[in-house]
Structure formats: C-alpha cells, structure tokens
Amino acid sequence: MKDNVISETDVTTHKTKIAARNVQVYYGDTHAIKDVSVDIQDKTVTAFIGPSGCGKSTFLRCINRMNDTIDICTVKGDILIDGEDIYDSAVDPVQLRAKVGMVFQKPNPFPKSIYDNVAYGPRIHGLARNKSELDDIVERALKRGAIWNEVKDRLHAPGTGLSGGQQQRLCIARAVATEPEVLLMDEPCSALDPIATAQVEELIDELRQDYSVVIVTHSMQQAARVSQRTAFFHLGNLVEFGETDKIFTSPEDPRTESYITGRIG
Amino acid sequence: MRDLFNVGSTTLLVAVVLILTVLAYGLVRSRVMSSVSGDARKLHSLPNYYGYNAAMLTAIPALFVLAIWMLVQPMLIQNAVIDMIPQSAVNEGSSVNLVMSDVRRVANGLDAAVQSGTLDADSARDMDVTATDVRALLAGTGVALGSDVTPEVLAAAQRYRSMEVTGRWLMIAVISVLVLGGMFIALRTARADFRARNTVERFLLGLLVLAASLAILTTVGIVLSMLFETLNFFRLHPWQDFFLGTTWAPNFRGDSDLSILPLLWGTLYISFIALLVAVPIGLFAAIYLSEYANNKVRAFAKPLLEILAGIPTIVYGLFALLTVGPFLVKVFGRGEDGLLGVDWMSGATSVLTAGLVMGIMLIPFVSSLSDDIINAVPQSMRDGSFGLGATHSETIRQVVLPAALPGIVGAVLLAASRAIGETMIVVLGAGAIARISGNPLEAMTTITTRIVSQLTGDTDFASPETLVAFALGLTLFVLTLGLNVLALLIVRKYREQYE
Ligand SMILES: Nc1ncnc2c1ncn2[C@@H]1O[C@H](COP(=O)(O)OP(=O)(O)OP(=O)(O)O)[C@@H](O)[C@H]1O
Ligand SMILES: [Mg+2]
Numbered sequence: 152m153k154d155n156v157i158s159e160t161d162v163t164t165h166k167t168k169i170a171a172r173n174v175q176v177y178y179g180d181t182h183a184i185k186d187v188s189v190d191i192q193d194k195t196v197t198a199f200i201g202p203s204g205c206g207k208s209t210f211l212r213c214i215n216r217m218n219d220t221i222d223i224c225t226v227k228g229d230i231l232i233d234g235e236d237i238y239d240s241a242v243d244p245v246q247l248r249a250k251v252g253m254v255f256q257k258p259n260p261f262p263k264s265i266y267d268n269v270a271y272g273p274r275i276h277g278l279a280r281n282k283s284e285l286d287d288i289v290e291r292a293l294k295r296g297a298i299w300n301e302v303k304d305r306l307h308a309p310g311t312g313l314s315g316g317q318q319q320r321l322c323i324a325r326a327v328a329t330e331p332e333v334l335l336m337d338e339p340c341s342a343l344d345p346i347a348t349a350q351v352e353e354l355i356d357e358l359r360q361d362y363s364v365v366i367v368t369h370s371m372q373q374a375a376r377v378s379q380r381t382a383f384f385h386l387g388n389l390v391e392f393g394e395t396d397k398i399f400t401s402p403e404d405p406r407t408e409s410y411i412t413g414r415i416g
Numbered sequence: 417m418r419d420l421f422n423v424g425s426t427t428l429l430v431a432v433v434l435i436l437t438v439l440a441y442g443l444v445r446s447r448v449m450s451s452v453s454g455d456a457r458k459l460h461s462l463p464n465y466y467g468y469n470a471a472m473l474t475a476i477p478a479l480f481v482l483a484i485w486m487l488v489q490p491m492l493i494q495n496a497v498i499d500m501i502p503q504s505a506v507n508e509g510s511s512v513n514l515v516m517s518d519v520r521r522v523a524n525g526l527d528a529a530v531q532s533g534t535l536d537a538d539s540a541r542d543m544d545v546t547a548t549d550v551r552a553l554l555a556g557t558g559v560a561l562g563s564d565v566t567p568e569v570l571a572a573a574q575r576y577r578s579m580e581v582t583g584r585w586l587m588i589a590v591i592s593v594l595v596l597g598g599m600f601i602a603l604r605t606a607r608a609d610f611r612a613r614n615t616v617e618r619f620l621l622g623l624l625v626l627a628a629s630l631a632i633l634t635t636v637g638i639v640l641s642m643l644f645e646t647l648n649f650f651r652l653h654p655w656q657d658f659f660l661g662t663t664w665a666p667n668f669r670g671d672s673d674l675s676i677l678p679l680l681w682g683t684l685y686i687s688f689i690a691l692l693v694a695v696p697i698g699l700f701a702a703i704y705l706s707e708y709a710n711n712k713v714r715a716f717a718k719p720l721l722e723i724l725a726g727i728p729t730i731v732y733g734l735f736a737l738l739t740v741g742p743f744l745v746k747v748f749g750r751g752e753d754g755l756l757g758v759d760w761m762s763g764a765t766s767v768l769t770a771g772l773v774m775g776i777m778l779i780p781f782v783s784s785l786s787d788d789i790i791n792a793v794p795q796s797m798r799d800g801s802f803g804l805g806a807t808h809s810e811t812i813r814q815v816v817l818p819a820a821l822p823g824i825v826g827a828v829l830l831a832a833s834r835a836i837g838e839t840m841i842v843v844l845g846a847g848a849i850a851r852i853s854g855n856p857l858e859a860m861t862t863i864t865t866r867i868v869s870q871l872t873g874d875t876d877f878a879s880p881e882t883l884v885a886f887a888l889g890l891t892l893f894v895l896t897l898g899l900n901v902l903a904l905l906i907v908r909k910y911r912e913q914y915e
Binding site for chain 1: 710711794795796797798799800801802803804805806807810814815818819
C-alpha cells in the first residue's frame with residue numbers, strides 16, 4: 152500500500168510552512184469548516200482525505216485566499232505562512248496567490264493557446280527577461296506537467312482542444328510555471344489514466360524537494376504513495392492528522408479507520 | 417334569424433359554433449366515459465383528450481372555412497358587380513374603383529335603412545331612381561353620398577345586396593354542415609380504443625408549425641413586396657445613378673438625381689459616431705456590473721439601464737433636437753459668444769448631434785448584451801487566473817475579455833445594425849441635407865430619413881421619387897440583414913466554445 156522508499160526519509164521533520172489556527176469557514180449560514188488547526192511542513196507532501204462534501208476543497212482554498220472570490224464565504228481564525236498571517240489586511244492576496252499556486256478540481260485551461268496558458272503566470276509576474284527565457288520556462292513547466300511530449304508539436308493550438316486529462320496536466324504545468332513555494336492540488340488526478348497519474352505523482356515527489364505540496368485525493372493508495380503526512384476531514388472537522396504511515400496503519404480515531412477501510416464515505 | 421343577416425351576424429355565427437364546440441366536448445367526453453362504465457383506466461387516453469378531439473373536429477374546419485369565406489366573398493361579389501358598371505358611368509377624372517366604393521356605400525345605406533325601419537325589404541329591393549330620391553333617403557339614415565345616385569349605380573347596389581344575402585345563406589349552410597359533420601364524426605369515433613391523445617398531439621404540432629410558417633411567410637412577403645417596388649423603381653430610374661451617383665436631389669420635373677451614396681455616407685458616419693459612444697461606455701458599464709458591482713448595486717443599476725432601453729426613440733429624438741443640438745451649438749458655434757469662441761456649427765442638427773444621442777440610446781443595448789456574454793464566461797476561468805496571482809483587472813483583460821470577445825463583437829454588430837436602421841433620432845437630429853463630407857458638425861441625412869420624407873405627404877406611386885424609398889429600404893434591409901447574420905454566426909460560434 153505504501154512506498155517504503157519515500158516514507159523512509161520523512162521521519163525527519165521540516166520546519167512548519169503553513170500554520171492554521173482555529174479556522175472556521177461559513178458559506179452564508181452553512182458551517183463548512185469547524186475549528187481546524189493544522190501545521191503543514193515545508194518540503195513535504197500533505198494529503199487531505201475525507202468523504203465528499205467534508206470541506207477539503209474549502210480548506211484548501213483558504214490557504215491561498217481563493218475563498219475571497221466567493222461573496223457569501225467568511226473565514227475566521229488565523230492562517231500563517233512562514234509566520235505571516237495571510238488574512239492580515241497588509242497582505243496582498245494577489246501576491247499571496249503567486250506564492251501559493253493552485254490546481255483546481257476541474258481542469259480550467261484558458262481559451263488561449265497551450266503556450267499562452269503556461270506563459271500566463273510568468274508573463275504576469277515578469278519572470279522571463281526575453282522570449283527565449285519564456286520558451287524555456289514553458290518547456291520546463293510542460294515537461295514537469297508530464298505533457299510535453301504530447302503537445303510539443305502544437306504549442307499554439309488552443310488549450311481547450313485537449314482531452315480532459317491533458318487539460319488537467321496543462322493546468323498543473325501552468326501552476327508550476329510560476330514557481331510557487333506552496334502548491335495546492337485539488338484532486339489533480341481524478342481525470343487521469345494510470346500512466347499520467349504515475350507521472351503526476353512523480354512530479355509531486357520531485358516538487359517536494361523545494362516546495363510544500365498539499366494534495367486532496369479520494370484515492371487512499373495515492374495518498375499513501377505520495378504523501379508523508381495525511382489529514383482526515385469529516386463533516387467539516389479535522390479528525391486526525393499525522394504521519395501517513397501511522398494514519399494508514401494504526402489510526403487513532405474510529406472514524407478514520409472506518410473511512411480508510413471503506414466503511415464510511 | 418333576421419339578425420343573422422346583419423352586421424353582427426358573423427359574431428353570432430362564431431358564437432354558435434363555439435357553443436356547439438363546448439357541447440361536442442361534453443357530449444363526447446361523457447359518452448366515452450359511459451362506454452367504459454366510468455372506469456377511465458380502460459380508455460386509451462385520458463377522458464379530456466376525447467373531449468378536446470371532439471372540440472377540434474367541430475370548431476376547426478368550420479372556423480377555418482369561415483375565415484376564408486370572409487376573405488373571398490367580397491372579392492367574388494366585387495368582380496361580379498364591377499361588370500355591371502359601363503364605361504360611360506365612370507366620370508371624367510374618376511375610376512371604376514371609386515364608382516365601386518359608391519356602390520358599396522349605397523348598398524350599405526340600403527341595409528341600414530331597412531334595419532332602422534325607414535324602408536321595408538321589398539321596396540329596398542325594387543327601388544327606382546326616377547321614383548325616389550335615393551341620396552336624400554340615405555342621407556336620412558346617416559349615409560352621405562358625394563353625388564346623386566345614377567341608375568347604374570343603384571342597379572349595381574341592388575345586385576350587390578342580393579348577392580351578399582345569397583352568400584350569407586350559403587355560408588351559414590356550409591358552416592352548419594361542417595359543424596354538424598364534425599360533431600357526428602367525433603361521436604362516431606368516441607370509442608375507448610380511439611387514440612385521442614395522439615390526435616391532439618398531432619394537432620398541437622400542426623398549430624406550432626402554422627405559427628412558425630406564418631412568421632416566415634410574412635418576412636418573405638415583406639421582402640417580396642419591397643423587391644417588386646424596387647424593380648419598378650429601376651425600370652424608371654437607371655441603377656447606375658442609384659448605386660454610383662454622388663448627388664441626392666429629388667425634384668418633380670422628372671430628372672431627379674437619386675443616388676444612395678450620400679445617404680449611405682450619412683448613415684454610416686452617424687452610426688460610426690454612435691458606436692464610438694456606445695461601445696466603450698456600454699462595455700465598461702457591463703464589465704463594472706458583472707465583475708465588480710456587488711449585488712445591491714447590480715439590483716439597482718441593471719433595471720435602470722433596462723429602463724433606458726425602453727425609452728421610445730422619438731423621445732431621444734426630442735432630446736437631440738432640444739438639448740444636445742443647442743448645447744453643441746453653444747460649444748462649437750456662435751462665434752465670440754460660444755464657449756470655444758469658434759463658429760464651426762450653424763444649426764442644432766448635425767452628424768454629431770444625432771450620433772451622440774444614438775450612442776446614448778445604444779448604451780443599454782450594448783451593455784446588457786455584453787453583460788450576458790461576460791457572465792457566460794465560466795467562473796472557473798477567473799479562478800484559474802486568480803489562482804496564478806493575477807489581479808482582477810489583469811484577469812478581465814487577459815482572460816475574461818478574450819474569452820468573451822467573439823460574443824462582444826457580435827453584440828457590437830447587432831448594435832451597428834440597430835444604428836443603421838434607426839429613424840426617429842436622425843429625422844429630428846441629423847438634418848435633411850444630403851452630402852458627403854467629413855465634418856461631423858454639418859447636417860447630413862440618412863437613408864431612413866429620406867425614406868420617411870419620400871413617402872410622407874402627397875405621394876404618387878408611379879414616380880421614381882416615391883419608388884426610390886423602396887429601393888432605399890431594400891438596401892437598408894440587405895445591409896442590416898447581413899450585419900445580423902454575421903453577428904449571429906459569431907455569437908453562435910462563441911457559444912459552442914464552452915459546451
Ligand atoms: N460556493 C459554495 N457555496 C455554498 N456552499 C458551498 C460552496 N462550496 C462548498 N460549499 C459547501 O461546503 C461544504 C464543503 O464543500 P467542499 O467543496 O469543500 O467539499 P469537498 O470535501 O471538497 O468535497 P468533494 O470531495 O466532493 O470535492 C459542502 O457542504 C458544500 O455544500
Ligand atoms: Mg472538493
């Protein structure tokens with residue numbers, strides 16, 4: 152069930168990248184996240200698991216303040232990245248999102264060419280000094296997104312013309328092109344075949360060298376394969392959080408155990 | 417029964433048909449119910465369907481024939497009676513048609529006299545001009561005639577009356593046969609296994625097809641009538657002058673210059689200025705409303721914009737004439753007394769006046785169309801851009817607008833076609849001088865204004881000066897149709913993008 156080679160190295164603890172304290176999220180009157188506190192480490196892959204509708208996406212969106220775009224959504228509590236409160240009024244959410252990249256649950260390429268999709272972030276943030284540098288960034292990102300071979304001959308074809316799985320990998324490439332420090336991935340592999348999934352998992356493992364990655368997934372196997380730490384959410388509560396090995400082998404909470412073994416979902 | 421022959425008779429007839437229809441509905445419904453001894457589950461269709469079917473069989477053929485009859489009978493009678501009027505009975509400067517309208521008036525007058533009791537039916541039939549003063553008699557019943565009634569006209573009127581009575585009788589007979597026949601068939605088919613539901617379904621389909629084809633046929637009819645008059649025009653006037661000439665100067669000596677180019681220039685120039693005003697303002701308003709405004713502002717501003725769209729264009733025309741025109745004169749005209757101290761503008765009507773006001777008129781049009789299109793861009797697209805650290809305006813400029821662009825182009829083309837076809841604002845605001853000039857402060861005129869002026873007042877539909885209006889109208893139609901088709905093609909292509 153788990154990849155021993157990866158987990159072996161993880162016992163070393165890294166410094167805390169993201170610290171959430173007593174986070175509450177409301178959609179109007181719906182209480183979607185209930186008092187969640189969690190420490191997400193740097194250079195680590197953290198998996199969020201839990202049944203549908205339990206608030207995984209909602210919590211993920213708090214970390215890069217994407218919930219700001221939803222009128223009825225209010226977030227309470229503190230979230231610190233590198234010790235800085237991201238909900239502080241001095242923080243520019245735009246800048247924050249450049250630092251905290253996101254891959255969405257549904258692929259959402261822009262109706263632009265494949266090249267322009269990937270070059271979008273670097274262009275906005277002025278990451279490339281000239282055209283050839285931009286070309287390099289795009290190529291590197293597409294390679295990391297495990298889609299370079301499929302699109303290298305049609306970089307100027309529209310991104311919306313790709314298949315669902317290809318679109319998702321394009322979105323991953325788009326997100327890594329801006330070199331974020333934290334990458335939030337909301338079910339990035341739900342539309343992918345096993346080969347592409349393996350490639351994306353490889354990418355996640357590679358990103359771990361430099362970044363902190365948070366991945367939402369419905370696949371226990373995937374969580375076990377790629378993550379070092381796992382958080383189990385249930386009905387808006389963080390039920391259990393710890394070493395992936397431990398969560399999957401000897402969970403403390405009976406709800407976690409029932410979920411992992413497939414009794415609640 | 418006597419009332420059946422009078423003016424209200426058709427209404428009465430329709431009422432009788434409808435009563436019988438309701439009767440047929442009830443009769444057939446109860447009959448079919450009793451045939452299964454009240455157990456509706458044994459019927460092929462719900463009991464009401466049998467009733468509807470009976471009602472349809474009773475009413476539709478009868479009402480259809482009635483409508484046709486009402487259209488055809490007057491024509492047939494007219495054709496029969498018109499032969500009775502000899503050429504000698506038609507006065508100098510008059511025509512057979514005028515005499516025929518006299519005949520109809522006399523006939524109607526006699527009817528009225530009989531009805532009011534001034535005259536009995538027999539004497540009305542056998543009346544003779546030499547014996548009675550028909551004109552005075554009819555004047556007594558409220559029918560005024562322009563001249564004395566000649567024997568020919570009276571004879572024709574008598575004939576007209578008798579044919580009308582025969583026609584009425586025949587009509588009543590035919591309608592009765594149809595109604596009773598329909599009811600009979602409905603009763604015959606009222607069996608439990610009759611597929612009444614399917615018949616009703618077919619009927620509804622027929623109704624929808626009829627409505628659709630009527631809409632299409634009227635369009636075709638409009639185009640054809642324009643086309644015929646346009647062909648008449650080109651028989652009287654060389655097309656080279658119309659399409660390629662450079663002057664518009666109608667006169668009544670028969671050597672008018674009737675070229676569309678100065679009018680087309682005015683039309684396009686004014687529309688261009690209107691779009692220059694409407695597109696940026698409308699688009700920015702739409703972007704604000706759909707991207708930035710909160711729900712409160714939107715709930716208040718959107719209806720306000722829509723009210724702006726509901727203002728009749730004549731009101732905009734008055735606004736141009738009374739407010740915008742004089743204001744522009746104050747700015748650009750009046751020499752030393754004006755705001756700029758220049759004297760570039762002499763009158764209130766000008767291309768700029770009409771263009772500005774038309775632009776204001778088009779703002780809500782552009783903004784509400786663009787608003788719809790911007791809202792159709794999926795939220796996930798915006799999320800993607802925000803998630804990469806783009807600001808709101810970067811997202812709008814680089815993702816939302818490019819995605820919405822084809823739709824916005826379509827909206828602009830639709831606005832352009834409205835601008836080109838707009839009439840009231842230019843009639844009041846643009847002036848009446850046909851010329852090709854680049855100065856927006858001069859009065860110019862448009863195709864629509866000239867159509868109005870060529871067709872108002874005394875018109876003679878055999879002169880090119882009048883007929884040119886149809887050629888202008890057809891050109892306008894082709895122009896706006898082309899723009900609309902183009903706009904629709906673009907909008908449709910854009911729609912497919914997200915599906
Ligand atoms: N935009 C929204 N407006 C109102 N309620 C919302 C909104 N988004 C999510 N919710 C509610 O918040 C709760 C958590 O939703 P969330 O999308 O975070 O679930 P999830 O764990 O990601 O589920 P899934 O695995 O199906 O993606 C759900 O009850 C959902 O109905
Ligand atoms: Mg989710």
